[in-house]
Amino acid sequence: MTIRQRLAALIITVSLALVGVLLQASVAQSAVPKMTKEELRAKLDSPDVVIVDVRLGRDWKASEEKIKGAVRVDPEAVESLAAKYPKDKTLVLYCA
Secondary structure (H helix, E strand, O other): OOHHHHHHHHHHHHHHHHHHHHHHHHHHHHOOOOOOHHHHHHHOOOOOEEEEEOOOHHHHHHOOOOOOOOEEOOHHHHHHHHHHOOOOOEEEEEOO
């Protein structure tokens, strides 16, 4: 195999891997429902909704704006949320 053929094979392999990663990210992102701030505002007083602020600690501390009533959780601990709240609660994760 010539150098040109090896280079072409490498480029094709890297391109296919990149497409695979992008497709996975797109599918994962589209599987998570999103809501607008207006939709969230309408749910703020609902006892069935728990707003969880999962911003990094430095981002949370630096922010002047925080959602009233939100629970602050370290992003590393998000997986434990399912066990902490009843299944009939709607968890809204804020990570902007």
